Amino acid sequence: MTGIKIITLGIAGFILLSSNALADDRRNVEYMLPGCRFQALNPPPVQDSEWTQALICRDALESIVKNGPLQPVFLNSCVPENIPPHRIAQAVVEFLERDVNRLRERFDIRATAALHSVWPCH
Numbered sequence: 001m002t003g004i005k006i007i008t009l010g011i012a013g014f015i016l017l018s019s020n021a022l023a024d025d026r027r028n029v030e031y032m033l034p035g036c037r038f039q040a041l042n043p044p045p046v047q048d049s050e051w052t053q054a055l056i057c058r059d060a061l062e063s064i065v066k067n068g069p070l071q072p073v074f075l076n077s078c079v080p081e082n083i084p085p086h087r088i089a090q091a092v093v094e095f096l097e098r099d100v101n102r103l104r105e106r107f108d109i110r111a112t113a114a115l116h117s118v119w120p121c122h
Contacts, residue, residue: 029096029110030103039089064111077115091118
């Protein structure tokens with residue numbers, strides 16, 4: 001009986017740790033959104049912490065833009081080369097803020113959908 005209790009407590013602890021890890025996932029919308037808000041500013045922010053967050057978003061969006069044409073048709077995007085980085089961030093932020101119930105979802109997927117909604121490939 002004691003062995004079953006230990007196993008049960010171990011499983012419960014694992015579940016709690018897993019849910020906390022998901023809540024703090026650096027790939028989710030909630031984590032990335034503040035940096036993308038900073039990236040969307042023109043001119044950009046001046047505080048070091050804001051710059052760091054903005055650059056994390058900028059780098060993530062650069063990768064998403066680069067891979068946009070390679071996505072399935074229902075999710076692909078073809079952002080014109082003349083669109084400045086802050087405008088791309090603005091489009092993503094506007095899209096993400098429309099549905100605050102999806103803040104725990106993966107940023108890369110939601111940002112890909114955002115770019116598709118504005119610049120789908122034709």
